[in-house]
Amino acid sequence: MSSARNKNYLREMNAKKVYHPMAHPNDLEEHPPRIISRGEGVHLFDDDGRRVIDACAGLWNVNLGYSNQPVKDAIAQQLADLPYSSAFKGTTNEKLIELSDVLVDMLDQEDMRRVFFTSGGSDSVETALRLARQYWKLSGHVDRTKFLSLKRGYHGTHFGGASVNGNNVFRRVYEPLLPGCFHMPVPFDYRNMFNESDPSRLTDLCLAAIEDEIAFQGADTIAAFIAEPVLGAGGVIVPPETYWPKLRALLDRHEILLIADEVITGFGRAGAWFGARGWGVKPDMMCLAKAITSGYFPMGAVAVNERIETAFKANKDAMGVISHGYTYSGHPVGCAAALACLAETVRLDLPANAAREGDYLLSRFRSMMDTHEAIGNVRGRGLMMAMEFVADRKTKQPAGKTFMGAVGDAMFDAGMLVRIVGHNILLSPPLVLTRKDSDEIAAAMEAGLAKVSRGPAT
Template sequence: MNNDQLKADNAQYLWHPMAHPGAMKKSTPDIIAKGEGCWIWDVDGHKMLDGVGGLWACNLGHSNKPVRDAIVAQMDELPFYNVFRGTTHVRAIELSKRLVQMMEPEGVATVMFSTGGSDAVEGALKVARQYWKLKGQADRFKFISLRQGYHGVHFGGMSVNGNTNFRRAYEPLLPGCFHVDTPWAYHNPYTDDPIRLGEICAEMLEREIVFQGPDTVAAFIAEPVQGAGGVIVPPPNYWPLVRQICDKYGVLLIADEVVTGFGRSGEMFGTRLWGVNADMWCLAKGISSGYIPLGATAINRRIAEVFDADTTGAASVSHGYTYSAHPIAAAAALATLDQIEALDIPGHAARVGEHLQTRLRKLVDTCAFVGDVRGVGLMLGIEMVSDKAKRTPMTRTSDIPARVAKAAYKAGLMVRISGPNLILSPPLIITREQVDLMCDVLEGAFAAVQEGRA
C-alpha cells in the first residue's frame, strides 16, 4: 500500500484517542512505521529520535531482544489463559511474586493485574471503597485528588482527573470526588518559596478532608510527579506531609505511578523519590516497556490483611478483565523487570536525566517564549508562554507549540505537545550522546521559531 493511501485510510477509518475526528481528517497524524533502540522511522522513511518513548512507555527502547524473545516464547508455550477464580497460569504467578518482592520496601503484599493504566487506577479506587466497607465504614466513599492530575479515562479515573477538558463531555461523573490545589511552583497564587508551597497545599488537603468529614473520605490519589498535566514536580516536603495527613485521618494514599513507575523519575518508583509509602500503587506503561498492554495495582499489607480476614464473602473482588495478567504481557513484564534491574535503568535515567534537565533549563534564558522548564529524571516539560512576566501560558489558538514540534520533527526528533507544554519522555536507555542530540535539535527548533524561520 502506498503512503498516500495509508494517510487517506487513516483519515477515513480511524478515530484517534484525545483528538477531534475532523481535525484528524484535515491533518494526518505522523505515521510511524519502524523502531529500533531510541530511534523511530515514519512511513516516509524519515528517521527520528523518539523523545516521546511511544507514550511514556517504551522505556527499554523499541527493539529490546530479551523482551521480544520472552513474548515469542510465551506465544509458543501458552498464548492466553485467564486468571479468574478457577484458573491461573505460571507467568502471572511469577510476575506477582516478582513485583511483591521488588516492592518489599514498600510493604506491598499482593498484586491485582489489569490491562493498562486506566484499569490500574480503576482497580485501586474500587479496592479502596471495598476496603472501607469491609472495615464497617461504608460512609468512607469519597476521593480527593489534585488539580492538573491525570488518572486515565475510565469513569472513576476521569472523575478524579484534575483537568476539566478530559471530563466535561462525559459528565456527570462519579459523585464524591473533590479536587485540591497541586503544589505547582510556576503557577500558584500563594508563594515563590517551594517549601512553604508544599505546606500550603498539604494544608489544603487537610482542610478538604476535615470539611468533607474524615469518616467519609476513602482515599487521596495523586501522581508522585504529575506527567500529562505538564510535568509538575512537587516540592520535597509535599508527599511526606500528605502521608502524615492521610495517616492522621485514616485516609488511604494511592500513588498513580503509571508514568513514574519503573525508573522514569530516576528512582524505581516515584514514591521512593519522596521517601514515602503509599497504600496502593497504580502501575502500567514501563512495566512491559509498552510492548504489550499490562496494568497492575499493587496493594499493601494493611489492605490485603483486611480482605484476607473476611469470612462473610464480602471480600470477593468483583473486578477484573478477560485479559488481566495476559500471559504474553506477564512474560514481557518479567523480561522487562530483568532488564530494568540488570541495566540499572533508574540510576541511568537519573544520570542522563540530570544532564537533559540542566541543558534544557537554559531555554528559559535564551528563548523569549519559554516560561518554564521543569522535570526530574527522564521526564521534562517545557512550558511556552505568551507573556513571560505574567507567566501566561500559550493558548490553543497559538500555532507556536506546533511549529516547534514540526521543526524538531524535521530535524530528527519526535516530541509531544500537550496544551502549552512540550513534553519529553524518551526511552530510559537513551545515551548521553543521544540526549545531547535531542537538546541540539530542540535548541535549534526553538531558535528557528523565535527567528521566524520555522
Template sequence: MKDSNFLKENNARHMWHPMAHPADSLANPPKIITGAEGVRIRDVDGHEALDAVGGLWNVNLGFSCQPIKEAIAAQLDSLPYYSTFRGTSNDAVIELSWMLRDFFAPDGLTRAFFTSGGSDSVETALRLARQYHKVRGEAGRVKFLSLKKGYHGTHFGGASVNGNANFRTQYEPLLPGCFHIPAPYTYHNPFNETDPAKLARLCASALEDEIAFQGAGTIAAFIMEPILGAGGVIPPHESFMPMVREICDRNGILLIADEVITAFGRTGGWTGSRLWGVKPDMMSTAKAITNGYFPFGAVLLSDKVVEVFESDTTGRAAIGHGYTYSGHPVGAAAAIACLKETERLKVNENAAARGAELFAGLNGLAEKHDLIGDVRGGHGLMCALELVSDRAAKTPIDKATIGKIYEATYRAGVMVRVSGPNIIMSPPLVLTADDVAKIVSALDDGFAAA
C-alpha cells in the same frame, strides 16, 4: 508494510485518534510511524527521529529489547491465553507476582492485582479502596480526593479524580464524591507562592481543610502522582508527599500512588513514592511494566490492605471486579523479561544521570528563547517546557506557534509531545549523553524556526 500512498490516503479516514479532534486529524493527518529501533522511530517517508516521548512514557528500554520479544513469542507458543478468574491461573503470572513482591518490597507492597493498562489500574485501586472500608465496617467512606492538574486515566473513575478540565467537561456528570485540592505547582497556583517548600505546606493545609469540610469518615482515599506527568511534569517539594502520607494516616484515609508513569525507574528512583520516602497503601502501575510491547498493568497492595481482605470471614472481601485480560500470560511473560532487563541495566541510574543533563540543557534554552516561560524536571527523565507569548504575564503560547516549534523540532530529528502550552519529554531510559544533546539541539532549531 502497505504501500505508502495507500497509508497516506487512508490516514485518519477510518479511525478516531485518542486525545484529538476528529476533524483536526483529518485536516492535519497524524505522522505515520512505520518502524523503530533503539531510541529512534521512522515514519512512512523514511524520516528518522529520536523519540523523546518514549512511545507514551512507556518504552523505557527502547524499541529493540530482544528478551521481551523472545519472551512474548515463546509464551504464544506455549499458552497464548487463559483466564485468571476464580479457579484458574497460569505459570507466567504466578512467576511475575513473585518477582513483583520482591521489586516492590521497599515500597511495602506485597500483593498484585493484574489489569490491562493504566486506566484499568486506577479504576481497580478506586474500587478496592471503597471495598476496603466496607469490609472494615466503614461503609460511609466513599469519597475521593486528588490534585488539580493530576492525571489518572480515562475511565469514569479516573476521569472523575482527574484534575484537568480537558478530560472532564465533555463527559460530565462524572462520579460523585470526588474533590480536588491545589497542586504544588510553583508556576501557577492560587496562593501566588513561588517557594516550593512553602507551597507544599499550603497545599497540605488545603488537603486538611477539605478533609475537615467533607468529614474524614466520608473519604475513602487520596490519589496522587508522585510527580505529576501529563499535567505538565510538576514535581512537588520533597516534603509534600510525606505530609500527605501523615495526613491520610491521621484521618484513616488510604493513600493511592498513581505510578503508571513513574514506576520502574523513570524518576531516577525505582518508584516515585520511594523517591520521596513514602510507602503508599496501593500503587497503580502499567506502561513500562512491559516496555509498551503488550497492554498490561498491575495494582500493588500493602499489608494493611491485604490483611483486611484476606482475614475477612463475612464474604464482603470477595472481589467482584476484574478484566478478561487480567494476568494475561503473554503480558505476564513480557513483564517478567522486562523487569529482568530493567534491573540488569539499572535504568534508574541512567535516568537520573541523563535527566540531569537534559534538565540543564533545557534551562540553557530558556536563557536563549523568550518563548520558554518555565522549565520543569530534575528528577530522572521527566521534563517539560511551558511556553508563553509573554513571560511577565505568563500568557500561554498560541496553538499555531507551538505547532511550528513541534514540526521544526521533528524535522531536526526529534519527536516531542505537545500538551496544551507544554512540550513534554519522556524519552527511553536507555538514552545516551549524545542523545540528550540531540534533543536539546533539535529543540533549539525548533524555537529558532518559530
C-alpha cells in the same frame, strides 16, 4: 494488497475511518498524523523513511526502546507455549505467579504484599479506586466512599479515573462523573492559586487546603487520596521535596488511604525505582502500567500493602470476594513480557540512568532560556521533563496555539518527536538513553527552537 498499502490509501483511510484518541476527527484530514512504520533503538521511522529520536518513548512507556531482543524473545516463547489463560477463579498461569513474586519483592520497601493484574493504566486506577471502597466496607466503615485528588492530575479515561482527573479537558464532555470526588490545589511552584513560589510555604498552603476539605467533608466519608508522585500529562509537575511525606502524615492522621498512581513513575522514570520511593513515602496502593511491559504488550497491575491484605484476609463472606477483573488480567504473554522488561530494567540499572541523563538534559534545556525568551519554565525529575512556553515571561501568559503547532513541527523537522500538551513540550525519552542520545535531543531542541523564535511566543 500492495496497492492497498500505498501511502495515499493509508492516509485517506486514516482520515475517513479512524477515531483517534485525544484528537478531533475533523482534524485528521487537515493535520494528518504521521504514519510510523518502524522503531529501532530510541529512534522511529515514518513511512517516508524519516528518522527521528523518540523523545516521548511512545507515551512515557517504551523505557527499553524499540529493539529489546530479550523481551521480544520472551513474548515469542510465551506465544508458542501458552498464548492465553484466564486468571479468574479456578485457573492461573506460571508467568503470572512468577511476576507476582518479582513485583512483591521489588516493592518490599513499600510493604506491598499482593498484586492484581490489569490491561493498562486506566484499568489499574479503576481497580485501586474499587479496592479502596471495598477495603472500607470490609473494615466496617461503609461511609468512606469519597476520593480526593489533585487538580491537573491525570488518572486515565475510565469513569473512576476521569472523575478524579484534575483537568477539565478530560472531564467536561463526559460529565456527569462519579459523585464524591474532590480536587485539591496542585503543588506547582511556577503557577498556583496562592501565587507562592517558595516550596515550603507552597507545601503548607496546599496541605492546609486538603485539611480544610477533609474537615468539610468529614474524614469518615473519605476513602482515599490518589495522586501521581510526579504529575505527568498535567505538565510534568514536580512537587516540593517535603510535599509527599507531609501528605502521607496528614492522611495518616485521618486514616485516609494513599493511592500512588505510578503508571508513569513506576520502574524508574523519575530517577528512583518508584515515584513514591523517590519521596521516601509508602503508599497503601500503587497503580502500575506502562514501563511494566515497556509498550511491548498492554499490561498493568495494582499492588496493595499489608493494611489492605489484612482486611481481605479477615473477611470470610461474600463481601471479601474481589468482584472485579478483566479478561486479560494476568495475561501470560503480558506477564512474560513484564518479567523480561523488569529483568532488563534491573540489568541496565535504568532508574540511575534516568536520574543521570535527566539531570544532564535539564541543565542543557535550562541554558536555552538565556537565548529563547519564549521559554517560561523548564522543569523535571529523572527523564520526565517539560519546557513551558509563554508569550510574556513576566505575566506568564501562555504561548498561543499556532506557535505551539509550529514548535511541534520544527522539532520533528529537526529530527525529534516530542509531545505538545497545551503550551508545553513534554519530554520522556526511553530510559536506555545514552549520553550521545541526550546530546541528539538537546541539539534537536536547539535547532527546533532556532527555527520558531528567539523572541516571545505571541
